[in-house]
Amino acid sequence: MNEVYSINGPVIKVKNAKNFKIMEKVFVGKQKLLGEVISVDDNFTTVQVYESTTGLMRGEEVFNSGESISAVLGPGLLGNIFDGIQRPLHTIFEENGAYIKPGTNVDCLDMNKEWNIKFSIKANDHVEFGQIFAVTQETSLIEHRLLVPKNVSGEVINVKKDGLYKMNDVLAQVKDKFGVIHDLTMVQKWPIKEPRPIKDRKPLTIPLVSGQRVIDTLFPIAKGGSAAVPGGFGTGKTMMQHQFAKWCDADIIVYIGCGERGNEMTQTLDEFSELIDPKSNKPLIERTVLIANTSNMPVAAREASIYTGVTIAEYYRDMGYHVALMADSTSRWAEALREISGRLEEMPAEEGFPAYLPSRISQFYERAGYVDTLSEKSGSVSIVGAISPQGSDFSEPVTQNTKRFVRAFWALDKELAYARHYAAINWNLSYSEYINDLSKWYNKNVGTEFLEARQKFIAILAEENRLMEIVKLIGKDVLPDEQKLVLEISRVIRVGYLQQNAFHKDDTFVPLEKQLKMMKVILYLEKTAQSVLKEGKAFSLLLRTNMFEKVAKMKYDIPNDNLELFEEYYKLIDEAFSAIK
Amino acid sequence: MNLQYIGLKEINGPLIFLENVKGIGFEEMVEIRLEDGSVRHGRVVEIHGDLAAILVFEGTKDLSLTNTVIKFTGKPMEMGLSKNVLGRVFNGIGTPKDGLGPVYVDEYRDINGEPLNPVSRLYPKNYINTGISSIDGLTTLIRGQKLPIFSGSGMPHNDLAVQIVRQAKLTGGDAENFAIVFAAMGVTNDVANYFKRSFEEAGVLDNVAMFLNLSNDPIIERILTPRCALTTAEYLAYKHDMHILVVMTDMTAYAEALREFSSSKGEIPGRKGYPGYLYSDLASLLERAGIIKTAKGSVTQIPILTMPNDDITHPIPDLTGYITEGQIVLDRELHQQGLYPPIGVLPSLSRLMKDGIGAGYTRADHQPLMNQIFASYAKVMDARSLASVIGEDELSPSDKSYIEFGKHFEKHFISQGYINREIGETLDLGWKLLSIFPREELDRTDEKILDEFYNHELAVSTFELAKNVYIKELKEEI
């Protein structure tokens, strides 16, 4: 019998055991706490336990399972909320009440629910791993495509008729080349730390459009790309991720609350159940999988939550969907690694983090991508990871190491947040390396003017940055009128364009078309104002027309469904400026 | 299983080590009986083979390798609870210290609590009127929220906490179902007495349960104090449907106790010597605020912490800010100018307020007012830093108007003293102050709202701006 020998928080050791595999799932003690083998040597097998070990005793038995910690994949994931090891929180609430107790053992998915299955294979067909063999309508929004599981390929020897089946019903049988017969059901398992195979990776040429101006215009992310959102507390990381989860043009959202607040997950759950997606007119929850391992839940399961999430994301990608994954916050995941590593008495690298932190971060972000799937479709996983840097200091290890592996970096700024300039993305520190790869798409789908206008905005903001150095020393009054105009236009860009109110019904999501129209009006304002200045008229007279304010507020004044109103602004600008004597 | 062991293998700081122990559980409570009959409490913090490490909460002073008898209780630390805890005073590990004898016990609860299932939570929406403008107006406190006060030594955080307790008003018919749980960790006797006296004066003492670990009490005991307090709060809120306000001070002393424990255990330290799990540990306390679907009560937390060296990036305020739903930051400069409460409104934030304010809760113009005040006050800071370089006289009229607004805003809105202001009063005052500006400067606000609330003439007469040349200059320029 394998017995618990030592206990130190979530880390336990078993002495003189030989039959454990590395990364094997185990059950610990009378309560059958879920654990994973993390190291094996000739004296000790070390297990990290995903539940609280309070009350566990030396000498209790540790049980093998023979398999790795796996995600359970099948219909019923969408609209659901799970903890870090994929236990369904609704079911736990119904069975156990308000608190999550250790040793809670429930099925990940509802095994009794019947699904209406339509087959796409027939007897004698040859099937391979990853191929779609049947579909079922998982939510009114998403068709769930059942994939042939790993290690199964061969000839279909029988298939059921289309109709209602339960999760574990055998839907078809496949005979492989050794004559072994495999049952196909609706469920399959996949080890969470192993990326799901694909046919081919493709270049990233399509943006993941979020309706957030500062992202879509200045620092876009591609479908299949990855981005990091670092920022001190209260700078808006969670809001940014919520905005993405609500509005981005992915088919599926996987939202991971990793070591963050319970109330935030409750809010996400409530809001997403109520919010209607404007494109499909269905509640957003129908395309969303929530994973909640809040800060007070066991730390080892926090580590697992990231992998559980990304495995589910890959599963939907393999059906041919575009999936966007939000991880809030990857710092809590890194801290979980640090905590476990500390308990193992590993030699720490920077700030107590283990030396393998960079490789773990890269393995996670590498699971993003735009791919050709084994099911002959294309799909993508895009990853947006929040980072909570210690002391808001971006030089700390998690931020620095993440920066090496993501290609879009949205740096949130405390000063902007203090001034309630949201999204508090600092345009000087942020970047996106995707812009060149996406330019073709923008030119074709939004118009060539979009990137031109973007370029002008960037130039104006850079100029402002330079001028502000001077203003800080001598004040604004002494600047020549042309430069005052630069400052005023960049103010309009900051307040009227970059700043975006997530709580305003129109401003919360702005389609690219409206973004372009707004940019054009702002640039027209600049151009017209410049020519008026050239005529020798004083800048203060321009200010008095109030046009700058008017343009800065157009985001609120023009509803998303009435974009013709933009034409008025050109007229208003002309009239106002030509009236200056 | 009540196993007893005589003698120890080793004593190291607050830890004792025992050999040849069998059948004990991780984190189980132990009782340590000394020769003189006194009893201390400990917890199993590590098991390695037949060796157990035990953390002694009252400290290991006077312990020797031979003079102790250790009894394992077979369960984690529990607290006996009933409604009778209200009106009582306990020490840091939940033993009554007011000389009134033991409390009647209705139920024992594990003080470590268990994680709340996010599905079982109700998203907090009801606001608590504190009568303090900078809180109600700009960082509204919501029932079920955890909103800490970030302060520094020598600043009036205690006065503010007491004022909140005294003035806090629940909306609706829940008022009488309101109670306070107070946890003191490492504060002086004076401070504890100040709170006690203030509760008395406010006439709420019968509705307060106090847990006191004072600065001269055993340090490690502090690790238990907030847990006892929160267990009490949860019991009252979720069993008796009461609305509980938990005031915990000083979280810095708590974190220091945790650091001491961690270093004596030889753990690898994170930043500034604090253990790598400080975040998770603080979260295990602070996440115990909230409202659940299966009960009518609520637990609202106001933890107070003193930022070492006023440094908000120090690990304690930093990690706290990442867990709590906002923060109220006290500002030393305002304090030195004699303004009370010296709330630094820019770094302060209440994340839950957006759903708890506006029409139906406070007033429809609340959110726009708040946005505009933040934006305008942020510009006051820019204008001031410019003025410190080029001198106030050299500022543009627009910058001067910000300086003027800043002065009045701090004097009238932030600094209200110990007065209780209704929410309507607070909002009206806010608009009056914003009306100091020419209307064009209010660039965050809808025209419709401005039509209703903007009134420059009123601001001019209230704040005697007519005498003020800057404003006139600016008006002329525009």
Ligand SMILES: Nc1ncnc2c1ncn2[C@@H]1O[C@H](COP(=O)(O)OP(=O)(O)OP(=O)(O)O)[C@@H](O)[C@H]1O
């Ligand atoms: N786009 C936005 N529009 C309006 N308000 C915003 C926006 N972004 C952030 N906020 C405000 O800022 C507050 C804090 O944002 P958020 O909770 O996202 O911060 P965070 O970076 O996730 O902090 P933490 O690291 O502590 O979790 C929100 O409660 C909201 O009031």
Ligand SMILES: [Mg+2]
């Ligand atoms: Mg957050």
